[in-house]
Amino acid sequence: MKFKIKFITLAIISLFFSKLVSAETAPGFGSWDDVLKAADGGQVNVYMWGGSDAINGFVDDFYGVPLKEKYNITLNRVPLAGTVDAVNQVLSEKEAGVTGDNGNIDLIWINGENFWTLKQAQLLYGPFAAGLPNSKFVAWDNPAVNLDFGRPVDGMESPWSSAQFHFMYDSARNNYDDMPRSYAELSDWIAANPGRFTYIRPGKGGFVGTRFVKQIFFELSGGQEQWVGPFNQELYDKWAPKVWELLNSWEKNLWRSGETYPKDNAEMHSLFANGEVDLDFTQSPRGAGPTNTAGTTPPTSRAFAFYDNMIGDFNYWAIPYNAPNKAAALVYANLVLEPELQAAQVQPANGFCCGWGISTAKVTDAAGKAAINDAQNNLGDAAEDQNILAKALVSDIAAEYQDLIEADWEANVLLK
Amino acid sequence: MGGERLKIILSLTPPLLIIITLFFGGILYGLLQSLGYQPAIGKYDINFSAYYNVLFSERYARMFWTGLGLNLWVSFASTFLAAVFALFAALAIRKTFFAKTICNFIYSLNLPMPHLVVAVGMIFVFSQSGLLARFASQLGFINSPGEFPVLVRDKYGFGIILAYIWKEAAFFFIILMSVLQSLGENFEELAQSLGANKWQRFRYVILPLVMPNLFSASIIVFAFSFGAYEVPALLGVIYPQMLPVMAFEFFLNPDLNARSEGMALSIIIALIVMILVIIYFWLTQAKIRKD
Numbered sequence: 001m002k003f004k005i006k007f008i009t010l011a012i013i014s015l016f017f018s019k020l021v022s023a024e025t026a027p028g029f030g031s032w033d034d035v036l037k038a039a040d041g042g043q044v045n046v047y048m049w050g051g052s053d054a055i056n057g058f059v060d061d062f063y064g065v066p067l068k069e070k071y072n073i074t075l076n077r078v079p080l081a082g083t084v085d086a087v088n089q090v091l092s093e094k095e096a097g098v099t100g101d102n103g104n105i106d107l108i109w110i111n112g113e114n115f116w117t118l119k120q121a122q123l124l125y126g127p128f129a130a131g132l133p134n135s136k137f138v139a140w141d142n143p144a145v146n147l148d149f150g151r152p153v154d155g156m157e158s159p160w161s162s163a164q165f166h167f168m169y170d171s172a173r174n175n176y177d178d179m180p181r182s183y184a185e186l187s188d189w190i191a192a193n194p195g196r197f198t199y200i201r202p203g204k205g206g207f208v209g210t211r212f213v214k215q216i217f218f219e220l221s222g223g224q225e226q227w228v229g230p231f232n233q234e235l236y237d238k239w240a241p242k243v244w245e246l247l248n249s250w251e252k253n254l255w256r257s258g259e260t261y262p263k264d265n266a267e268m269h270s271l272f273a274n275g276e277v278d279l280d281f282t283q284s285p286r287g288a289g290p291t292n293t294a295g296t297t298p299p300t301s302r303a304f305a306f307y308d309n310m311i312g313d314f315n316y317w318a319i320p321y322n323a324p325n326k327a328a329a330l331v332y333a334n335l336v337l338e339p340e341l342q343a344a345q346v347q348p349a350n351g352f353c354c355g356w357g358i359s360t361a362k363v364t365d366a367a368g369k370a371a372i373n374d375a376q377n378n379l380g381d382a383a384e385d386q387n388i389l390a391k392a393l394v395s396d397i398a399a400e401y402q403d404l405i406e407a408d409w410e411a412n413v414l415l416k
Numbered sequence: 417m418g419g420e421r422l423k424i425i426l427s428l429t430p431p432l433l434i435i436i437t438l439f440f441g442g443i444l445y446g447l448l449q450s451l452g453y454q455p456a457i458g459k460y461d462i463n464f465s466a467y468y469n470v471l472f473s474e475r476y477a478r479m480f481w482t483g484l485g486l487n488l489w490v491s492f493a494s495t496f497l498a499a500v501f502a503l504f505a506a507l508a509i510r511k512t513f514f515a516k517t518i519c520n521f522i523y524s525l526n527l528p529m530p531h532l533v534v535a536v537g538m539i540f541v542f543s544q545s546g547l548l549a550r551f552a553s554q555l556g557f558i559n560s561p562g563e564f565p566v567l568v569r570d571k572y573g574f575g576i577i578l579a580y581i582w583k584e585a586a587f588f589f590i591i592l593m594s595v596l597q598s599l600g601e602n603f604e605e606l607a608q609s610l611g612a613n614k615w616q617r618f619r620y621v622i623l624p625l626v627m628p629n630l631f632s633a634s635i636i637v638f639a640f641s642f643g644a645y646e647v648p649a650l651l652g653v654i655y656p657q658m659l660p661v662m663a664f665e666f667f668l669n670p671d672l673n674a675r676s677e678g679m680a681l682s683i684i685i686a687l688i689v690m691i692l693v694i695i696y697f698w699l700t701q702a703k704i705r706k707d
Contacts, residue, residue, distance in 0.1 A: 084668070091456055094456055095456055112670070113668075113670030114670065116670045117671075117672060120457065120670075121456055121457050195562060201654050203665070204665050204669050205668050256566065256569075259571060259653070260569060260571065260653035260654055260655070263654055271545075274543075274545030275545060275561075276544060276545050276562065403671075407475060410479075410655075411475075414654065414655050415655060
């Protein structure tokens with residue numbers, strides 16, 4: 001009797017949940033089974049930055065094969081020179097009146113500014129992210145996940161992997177123990193090593209530089225917590241002059257005396273690789289690993305992080321409003337969140353550059369957990385201690401700060 | 417008579433159609449966007465605020481006017497110097513001598529080279545971590561490569577000018593060679609027999625003969641260097657910034673509203689070049705009439 005009641009309660013609960021899940025299923029589909037059925041036998045056109053053979057190979061091997069074997073979906077990976085190409089294509093399709101399922105792109109690897117462009121112009125399909133079964137592994141309550149560059153994701157993109165700002169140095173030139181661990185220490189380091197440091201100009205195409213400056217706001221103001229939440233002009237006005245003052249005080253000891261600054265990662269890496277500066281920026285949890293493998297930094301490069309205020313963020317998959325194979329796109333976006341595939345993308349041997357898209361703590365099955373542990377223990381010696389990174393991790397803040405910092409940096413540091 | 421006319425019309429139509437749809441279509445579309453008309457994000461108002469922002473707003477005016485100054489400086493300097501170099505090279509080489517073919521080949525070699533490649537080559541050779549800087553420090557002329565003078569990514573645009581000279585001199589050279597070759601040496605020999613010295617032969621015979629071609633080639637080079645993006649993007653600094661680079665940054669802005677400013681700036685660049693071309697035509701026509 002008791003057993004029966006328990007069973008019925010369970011049944012009711014599971015019914016309730018299945019109802020809930022189906023209510024959250026992506027628009028146009030009644031259930032996840034509907035999605036699988038519609039995707040069966042089709043193709044998925046994945047548009048992504050194609051500049052890394054390692055990433056391309058990873059996608060073909062780790063996603064292409066299971067897509068074909070488990071779901072009967074053919075993966076068509078379309079390499080791009082830059083994500084903005086896909087954004088402009090969707091924009092042109094919209095202007096040409098291509099609607100319904102008549103577009104060309106099913107998925108775009110995306111985040112930040114490109115995502116915002118498409119979302120602002122209402123060119124995305126969704127909200128779909130919560131309707132993916134593997135969405136349960138995603139830490140949707142974490143502002144680093146549910147905000148993309150400070151702008152709400154609203155289920156219009158689903159995470160793939162993550163990144164966190166920190167630094168690289170060349171172990172052939174410098175020692176790990178001598179590296180600065182805060183902006184205050186960095187100031188001293190710059191004064192002691194004139195001409196050996198620069199940072200990426202905050203601005204379009206140089207968001208890493210904006211991030212570098214944003215973190216100064218956090219340190220000078222005593223912590224990132226007060227910056228979370230809606231844009232606060234008063235708070236910004238209080239700290240901005242002090243940030244510009246600090247940056248201007250560095251100027252005479254920067255590379256080229258601060259007369260100019262590198263404008264993107266590529267320029268920064270080449271200055272570092274050519275030995276013109278001693279520090280570089282990285283976003284990978286594997287530190288210098290990916291760029292060392294790619295040859296854009298010297299093979300002796302290693303990573304280090306400040307002990308606080310290192311901004312982390314996620315990158316995602318988005319589906320254009322006119323995607324021809326929306327069901328297959330959903331299956332793909334769900335597949336990449338499988339715990340074992342997530343562990344595979346973190347394993348250095350597999351060549352992918354990025355970190356977890358899921359919260360590893362939410363994985364409960366044994367196989368998934370084992371894969372995750374194995375990957376965690378395998379990051380290689382070009383990576384910073386993962387505990388230091390985790391302790392320093394903070395989320396990005398409201399998007400308004402981004403534009404403001406870029407404009408004010410130009411007026412108060414570059415043109416002053 | 418009518419058939420002849422039809423033939424002309426028929427043969428002119430395809431290229432005209434392409435020019436009209438691609439060129440004027442593009443310009444019209446750009447003009448509309450620069451005036452704030454962007455249906456994709458639901459903006460249908462026509463106004464001049466993007467132009468005002470680019471030209472006069474506190475945010476962009478300083479970038480724009482310094483950028484315009486740099487643009488004019490880089491385009492004039494590189495066009496003039498490339499023309500002068502090419503002229504002397506062509507004059508030196510046109511006389512038959514043993515290495516003529518080789519020299520001809522070397523001078524024309526970088527004509528098919530993409531500007532992008534030339535710009536990257538400039539970085540490899542002339543940057544502070546480039547070949548020259550490393551040689552100089554190896555040989556002890558300077559203590560470290562960092563002491564090498566700043567020749568690329570400098571705020572005066574020297575690196576950009578150097579790249580354009582390197583590239584466009586070949587273009588001038590080809591044009592000049594074909595003119596000089598078709599002229600032959602009769603005029604010069606005539607002048608010589610009338611007692612003109614070397615300088616006079618150059619100044620009063622050669623120069624007037626090649627000037628029309630040199631001038632039209634200059635216009636092409638000037639207009640190109642004024643509106644081209646890749647060389648200043650690679651070899652320029654972030655301030656002052658040449659206008660095409662600045663325009664492209666507006667397009668990188670995730671805020672679609674900024675596309676109006678980008679288009680406004682592009683239209684301004686196109687207008688300036690067009691005005692300069694018109695002035696040039698007016699000048700040459702006046703000169704032809706005078707002659």
